[in-house]
Amino acid sequence: MRGYKNKKGSIGEFILSDAVLLTFAIMLSVSILFGSDISPWMDDKNWQWLSVFVMAMLIQSLFTRFCFLATVLKTLFPNLK
Numbered sequence: 887m888r889g890y891k892n893k894k895g896s897i898g899e900f901i902l903s904d905a906v907l908l909t910f911a912i913m914l915s916v917s918i919l920f921g922s923d924i925s926p927w928m929d930d931k932n933w934q935w936l937s938v939f940v941m942a943m944l945i946q947s948l949f950t951r952f953c954f955l956a957t958v959l960k961t962l963f964p965n966l967k
Contacts, residue, residue, distance in 0.1 A: 902966045
């Protein structure tokens with residue numbers, strides 16, 4: 887996987903694309919978990935709109951090459967590459 891070994895071979899480098907993918911994966915998991923019928927915490931179907939929003943942002947970034955989350959993460963964590 888990319889991002890886990892840099893050019894020198896050291897392990898532990900976390901790059902921006904990994905942070906974006908991890909954030910999207912967490913958001914999708916939370917929305918699916920809270921919106922499911924077996925969820926003991928939140929049995930609300932409105933959580934599934936979060937999944938729709940995340941998927942729309944992924945599709946938008948695919949075509950425009952602009953990712954709003956990447957911009958936010960660069961601002962919050964300037965050491966991400």
